[in-house]
Amino acid sequence: MSRALTRIAHEILERNRGLDELALIGIRTRGVPLARRIARTLKEINGDDVPTGALDITLYRDDLMRHPVGPQPLVRRTEIPFSIDDRKIMLVDDVLYTGRTIRAALDALIDFGRPRVIQLIALVDRGHRELPIKADYVGKNVPTSLKQSVQVRLQEIDGTDEIVIEGEP
Amino acid sequence: MTTRAVERPNHAERPQAQDVAAPQLRSRHLLAIADLDADEITLILDTAVAMKEIGGRAIKKVPTLRGRTVVNLFFEPSTRTRTSFEIAEKRLSADTLSIATATSSVTKGETLVDTVRNLEAMSPDMIVMRHSSSGAPQLLSRICRSTIINAGDGMHEHPTQALLDAFTIREHKQRLAGLKVAIVGDLLHSRVLRSNVLLLKMMGADVWACGPATLIPVGIERLGARATTSVDEAVEGADVVMLLRIQNERMHGHYIPSVREYFALFGMTPERVRRANPDVIVMHPGPMNRGVEIDSAVADAPYSVILEQVSNGVAVRMAVLYLLAGRDERDEGVNA
Amino acid sequence: MKLLLKNGRVVDPANGRDGAFDVLIEDGRIARVEANLPANGADVLEIAPGWIVAPGLIDIHVHLREPGHEHKETVATGVASAVAGGFTAVACMPNTDPINDHAGITQFILKKAAEARLARVYPIGAVSLGSKGDQLAELGEQKAAGCVAFSDDGRPVATALLMRRALEYAGMLNVPIVDHCEDPSLKGDGVAHEGYHASALGLRGIPGVAESLMVERDVSLAELTKGHVHIAHMSARESLRAVRAGKDRGVRVTCEVAPHHFTLTDEALEGPIKYDTNLKMNPPLREAADRDAMIEGIADGTVDLIATDHAPHHADEKMLEFDRAPFGIVGLETAVPIVFDRLVHAGKITVRRAIELLSVNPARAFGIPGGSLSPGAPADVTVLAPDARTTVNASALRSKSKNTPFDGWELRGGVAATIVGGAVVYRG
Numbered sequence: 001m002s003r004a005l006t007r008i009a010h011e012i013l014e015r016n017r018g019l020d021e022l023a024l025i026g027i028r029t030r031g032v033p034l035a036r037r038i039a040r041t042l043k044e045i046n047g048d049d050v051p052t053g054a055l056d057i058t059l060y061r062d063d064l065m066r067h068p069v070g071p072q073p074l075v076r077r078t079e080i081p082f083s084i085d086d087r088k089i090m091l092v093d094d095v096l097y098t099g100r101t102i103r104a105a106l107d108a109l110i111d112f113g114r115p116r117v118i119q120l121i122a123l124v125d126r127g128h129r130e131l132p133i134k135a136d137y138v139g140k141n142v143p144t145s146l147k148q149s150v151q152v153r154l155q156e157i158d159g160t161d162e163i164v165i166e167g168e169p
Numbered sequence: 170m171t172t173r174a175v176e177r178p179n180h181a182e183r184p185q186a187q188d189v190a191a192p193q194l195r196s197r198h199l200l201a202i203a204d205l206d207a208d209e210i211t212l213i214l215d216t217a218v219a220m221k222e223i224g225g226r227a228i229k230k231v232p233t234l235r236g237r238t239v240v241n242l243f244f245e246p247s248t249r250t251r252t253s254f255e256i257a258e259k260r261l262s263a264d265t266l267s268i269a270t271a272t273s274s275v276t277k278g279e280t281l282v283d284t285v286r287n288l289e290a291m292s293p294d295m296i297v298m299r300h301s302s303s304g305a306p307q308l309l310s311r312i313c314r315s316t317i318i319n320a321g322d323g324m325h326e327h328p329t330q331a332l333l334d335a336f337t338i339r340e341h342k343q344r345l346a347g348l349k350v351a352i353v354g355d356l357l358h359s360r361v362l363r364s365n366v367l368l369l370k371m372m373g374a375d376v377w378a379c380g381p382a383t384l385i386p387v388g389i390e391r392l393g394a395r396a397t398t399s400v401d402e403a404v405e406g407a408d409v410v411m412l413l414r415i416q417n418e419r420m421h422g423h424y425i426p427s428v429r430e431y432f433a434l435f436g437m438t439p440e441r442v443r444r445a446n447p448d449v450i451v452m453h454p455g456p457m458n459r460g461v462e463i464d465s466a467v468a469d470a471p472y473s474v475i476l477e478q479v480s481n482g483v484a485v486r487m488a489v490l491y492l493l494a495g496r497d498e499r500d501e502g503v504n505a
Numbered sequence: 506m507k508l509l510l511k512n513g514r515v516v517d518p519a520n521g522r523d524g525a526f527d528v529l530i531e532d533g534r535i536a537r538v539e540a541n542l543p544a545n546g547a548d549v550l551e552i553a554p555g556w557i558v559a560p561g562l563i564d565i566h567v568h569l570r571e572p573g574h575e576h577k578e579t580v581a582t583g584v585a586s587a588v589a590g591g592f593t594a595v596a597c598m599p600n601t602d603p604i605n606d607h608a609g610i611t612q613f614i615l616k617k618a619a620e621a622r623l624a625r626v627y628p629i630g631a632v633s634l635g636s637k638g639d640q641l642a643e644l645g646e647q648k649a650a651g652c653v654a655f656s657d658d659g660r661p662v663a664t665a666l667l668m669r670r671a672l673e674y675a676g677m678l679n680v681p682i683v684d685h686c687e688d689p690s691l692k693g694d695g696v697a698h699e700g701y702h703a704s705a706l707g708l709r710g711i712p713g714v715a716e717s718l719m720v721e722r723d724v725s726l727a728e729l730t731k732g733h734v735h736i737a738h739m740s741a742r743e744s745l746r747a748v749r750a751g752k753d754r755g756v757r758v759t760c761e762v763a764p765h766h767f768t769l770t771d772e773a774l775e776g777p778i779k780y781d782t783n784l785k786m787n788p789p790l791r792e793a794a795d796r797d798a799m800i801e802g803i804a805d806g807t808v809d810l811i812a813t814d815h816a817p818h819h820a821d822e823k824m825l826e827f828d829r830a831p832f833g834i835v836g837l838e839t840a841v842p843i844v845f846d847r848l849v850h851a852g853k854i855t856v857r858r859a860i861e862l863l864s865v866n867p868a869r870a871f872g873i874p875g876g877s878l879s880p881g882a883p884a885d886v887t888v889l890a891p892d893a894r895t896t897v898n899a900s901a902l903r904s905k906s907k908n909t910p911f912d913g914w915e916l917r918g919g920v921a922a923t924i925v926g927g928a929v930v931y932r933g
Contacts, residue, residue: 056219058219059223059231059232059233059261059491060231060232060233064233074212074215074216075216075219075220075488075491076219077218077219078219078222079222107232108231111226111228111230111231112226112227112228113227203705280824280825281825281826282824282825300826301828302826302827302828302829303706303707303708303780303826303827303828304706304707304708304779304780304826304827304828305826307779307780308780308824308825308826308827311778322707323707323708323828324707324708325706325707325708326707360707363705363707386704387699387700387703387710388700388701388702388704388705389704391701391705392701392704392705422693
């Protein structure tokens with residue numbers, strides 16, 4: 001996993017001339033430690049601090065309130081301790097799937113300000129997009145069937161780094 | 170990176186990668202603290218933390234309750250609580266409507282049940298109600314389809330007030346368990362007292378209730394508080410001091426001889442506050458009667474968190490609205 | 506018209522009888538009570554094994570609501586409810602609209618009862634005009650019209666002076682004063698018993714002392730005047746103490762307890778239906794110690810009789826906030842099952858005592874006919890089925906109103922037949 005993240009960090013540096021105006025925002029929950037790791041790697045390579053924030057998109061989901069069964073998802077704090085106006089924001093998520101989380105994240109970001117550019121970093125792209133959304137940086141493409149689920153486990157949260165695919169292909 | 174495929178049967182109870190399988194509120198209404206358990210209270214307070222952050226943004230709005238209609242049905246006048254609910258509802262993008270009964274059909278003799286049934290015919294999703302009769306929300310919950318949130322019923326409970334009080338305490342003290350909380354005032358007639366005693370007791374705090382003997386409700390120990398008529402005893406070493414209003418009409422029931430004497434015996438003065446823990450916070454649900462239950466010097470002191478209570482009220486009410494407003498399927502779609 | 510009640514267990518405390526006897530009724534009166542009577546052309550009503558043949562039950566505290574509140578109950582529906590509950594006679598309270606403080610109202614009520622031809626009705630007249638407590642009503646005229654007692658029920662007799670005079674005057678007429686004992690200043694705007702549950706539910710409380718203080722007043726005044734005071738719907742243990750002390754001194758005080766006060770407590774307000782207005786009555790349901798004291802008093806004889814305080818209210822009126830709902834529950838059709846289930850089968854009292862409480866003593870307290878199966882007495886008979894399983898069904902009550910807290914209760918005890926003046930007016 002660290003190789004993929006390092007590769008992404010190098011790609012970011014290649015495609016952007018320098019890191020000024022760049023900021024990483026991880027989508028809760030697992031996008032956040034990933035964003036922090038990328039920021040750390042960028043600092044190791046380049047020496048600059050990249051501002052990092054955490055975005056909770058629960059309240060922006062399009063599937064809330066639609067079905068009368070099951071619990072409300074837990075809402076956590078959004079922490080973006082910097083202005084996003086005129087910045088190049090790199091959203092970081094662990095798994096890119098239908099694209100709906102990213103749509104919600106875009107809605108949330110717009111309420112915070114007006115970035116100059118928003119790009120998407122996904123550790124895993126498992127396909128099956130339902131909206132016209134694509135990742136600008138991908139760690140690994142993992143083709144899956146709709147019957148499968150893909151879970152990323154991270155040291156910081158789950159104690160180990162791995163990707164777990166469940167279900168029949 | 171390590172990838173592994175796991176042959177495990179699909180089942181609906183799969184935990185989602187993105188969200189922890191969240192605990193939920195068991196009841197579809199919020200009628201009383203007495204109906205909640207400690208886990209539910211923690212859930213509401215934790216959710217309120219996230220909601221509070223929204224109030225710090227430039228655009229204080231999220232689309233979560235878009236398209237939902239919430240009616241604020243206030244049979245008792247209230248600026249503070251009603252405004253707090255309205256702001257909470259608007260921040261969640263709900264359509265909100267406030268009905269104050271001076272202009273409503275109730276003054277034409279319509280019963281509570283008929284008033285609400287007529288309202289229900291217009292399909293509100295949630296009704297936030299304040300009423301002067303204890304048990305009015307319970308009556309409604311038996312005949313209504315909408316979700317009911319109790320914004321204060323008679324002398325019975327004011328659940329969101331106790332929740333915002335707990336939120337405020339927790340912000341300052343990082344916990345509720347083990348704290349000494351002194352509540353001083355007209356205990357007998359106070360719904361804020363009952364809700365607070367139940368909640369604080371449930372969360373492990375040590376609650377002391379203090380007031381004139383004429384205003385101590387029978388059985389308060391069984392509710393969960395130690396009762397005393399000595400304000401010094403109550404405040405001694407307290408981590409939190411909460412003051413309750415004394416209303417003028419208490420003199421007509423022979424409860425207290427005068428507000429002057431009440432202030433002399435029970436009013437919270439800086440001298441009395443000095444007996445508390447040096448980190449004490451002083452609270453009041455409002456509106457305050459300066460010079461009756463609380464000295465102005467105390468109300469305006471740095472240890473007074475009264476205005477914070479008000480702003481926390483919006484966050485806590487947003488949390489309650491969110492948690493009650495709808496249910497989400499345990500879905501996979503968030504793995505976006 | 507001859508009717509033979511065959512093979513029953515006759516429990517007739519007034520005549521010291523408890524055994525297998527047949528009862529022959531002729532022309533509306535008890536003719537013979539003996540074993541193995543031949544039918545001789547009489548209609549035969551076979552009494553099933555286990556059933557009890559008792560003197561007709563009498564409920565001396567009932568609200569028939571007519572005139573003025575006919576949406577809650579009428580005399581006709583009230584007496585239908587009474588006979589379904591096994592009662593052959595009821596005494597009805599004067600808090601109608603207009604208040605029964607005048608012979609014309611008494612006559613109206615008697616006329617309605619006669620038309621219905623079910624249970625006998627004995628009106629209780631108001632002590633004061635309009636029950637306002639200012640001026641004595643025409644007690645003499647009212648007695649002549651048919652009143653058997655006087656009360657300002659709904660309220661206490663307003664002042665000690667008025668109570669004194671009423672006891673003296675009614676004593677002259679040989680008629681009791683029935684008092685709704687309550688100190689208005691202590692009662693205030695209370696709606697529930699002052700105790701832990703009222704505090705937890707945020708309901709204004711009425712302490713037991715509000716009742717007992719007035720009981721003590723009345724006992725003292727009965728002592729002074731040598732009049733007869735009957736304490737209505739007693740509920741508090743302090744009241745029982747005062748009655749007991751009065752009786753020990755030889756005061757002419759009698760008292761009644763309603764079934765809900767020896768069955769339910771204020772804990773019921775907390776659920777399963779919180780703030781159920783079918784649990785709201787005055788005096789309120791009190792705490793366990795009071796309920797237990799009532800049972801003790803019933804068992805040891807301090808309590809003279811059981812009366813239901815049957816108080817019908819329309820469903821709309823009870824579908825209100827607890828504070829605003831009217832006080833009162835119906836009771837005529839649940840009394841017998843509750844007395845048998847909670848007192849007799851629970852081993853607290855004997856069948857004989859139950860009949861004393863429900864028939865003998867009510868007749869005696871008000872000096873009305875009934876309470877025994879003596880030959881020559883009116884043929885008012887209640888056939889009880891002490892082991893019948895009854896499930897209370899509020900919607901099936903014959904009363905016009907269904908405000909009972911006992912809906913769905915499964916009780917052991919029921920009414921097999923009610924006979925008034927020799928006519929079978931109800932079959933269970």
